[in-house]
Amino acid sequence: MAPQTRRTSSFPKVIIEKDSDSEQSSSEEEEEEPEPEPEEEEEEEEEEEVSERENGKEVEETLDTKRKGKSPICISLKKVCKVCKKAGHEAGFKGATYIDCPMKPCFLCKMPGHTTMTCPHRVATEFGVIPASHRNARNPLTYVFERQLRPNKSRIKPAYVIPDQVSCAVIRYHSRRVTSLEFHPTNNNILLSGDKIVYGNIHWSILNNMRFNPVNDGTVYAASSDGTVSCTDLETGISSSVLDVNPDGWQGPTNFRMLYGMDIHKERGVVLVADNFGYLYLVDIRSNSKTGEKILIHKKGSKVVGLHCNPVQPDLLLSCGNDHFARIWDMRRIEANSSLYELAHKRVVNSAYFSPLSGSKIVTTSQDNRLRVWDSIFGNLDSPSREIVHSHDFNRHLTPFRAEWDPKDPSESLVVVGRYISENYNGAALHPIDFIDISTGQLVAEVMDPNITTISPVNKLHPRDDVLASGSSRSLFIWWPKDKCEPAEQKDEGKIIVCGKAEKKRGSGKFGDDSDDSDGDTFSSKGKNSKSKKSNFKSSKSTQKKFRR
DNA sequence: AGATGATGTAACC
């Protein structure tokens, strides 16, 4: 074997280009570039470049081995934009304000020509929201809803009761990101949270969705990426698998089925669950076993991330998934390609929910950074009645964002959704949880706390109380009006049940043992558990809730 | 304070 040796005489000179520490503007950079031999510089540009980037600096070597072997290796340590890799500007945080790369489309609305800073949708969420057209499509849904629901709909929209300030409890119990939250249907003091489980426990993979059993709210069903649906008794903690869509076990990553969307059809007594290949499965609640055959409801091979039964017309099923569609089905005759409506989106649909009272509206969260409202009475289902630009980008480290209805709002227009992009609030980059009026597109309220700097993609409003539960990377946040006592103190049985792998030494150790610490201990003020990352913030008991205009 | 890496998937070709 002949060792590759380079003759010292032909070893090229190494030139290191650097930014000067004080100057960063592109024009000045060009002036400062060392140009030892102008002719060779020109040659360099024609050569193939092998470049690596590290920490916003570009290290690039220009190899000239096949020619004279004499022109210099040029290592450039010039600062480049970490987004577009070009010099002359830099994207990233300047303090608590994020500066966008001007070469990329707006990170918020995805349109070219401006950045998030100047995006009209950032200034006002209602920008570009067109009033719904009062088309009357005379479709079958319209008749059903008009006859059955109009009398119950209030004519005057009541004002939202949103407190100026809220208190927040931080629960650090999950060892991985929170994926799912569910309030107990009857017991005000029970909240269920699911996480991305690492190993062990009821499921060995991500818990994607869970629902209380509507006929026996002491049990909970959960769908997981491990391909099973579990049924767990909350009193005993005993869990059983009621569906396994991989009866032959692991047959490779392309064959393994994972379960995402799930809901329970109370009247029919079935759990509806869908997989990552486009199929719907039914599980009979009485026998806790699979019933019927799987049905293709979305594009073959695409993930079905959400299922929701209409609260008033339970035979109407709403599904959504990665094929960019949400679909409405008639449960009485559901088979491939038989959907009543197809709600088209530009990107993946993270969630689709019927409005909680009348079931006549649908709100969807799509990865094109838009919330869409579909109204079966005042609009039609051919196109959304409203599109609201809102930052909830897909990110591999985050649970996908899902806009959730406020179940207590009689006008069915209030929606809660976490925000991806941050805003500079007194020097801290915070990601508020947004309350949006979908009838106007207006941002009604934004919930935030200077101590909570993480993103909260999972949010759920309490069915009866003024309580918001938020799920973040590893924490749960419980928000309630500041003037009220802590939720768990309202009744004597406060209890939070956390599904997932418990990491017991985390946080303040309030959950360190398995005893039912019910009252004050269960909720602790955020000051105790969460360390303030920004020293310029004092840990205040109450949280700012800012109103725009 | 700055570097590290765990990590899943949508969109593209």
Place this chain on the structure above:
DNA sequence: TGGTTACCCTCATC
């Protein structure tokens, strides 16, 4: 169609 790649405001830990 399947394989490849980027991924741009994570976040906890060292």
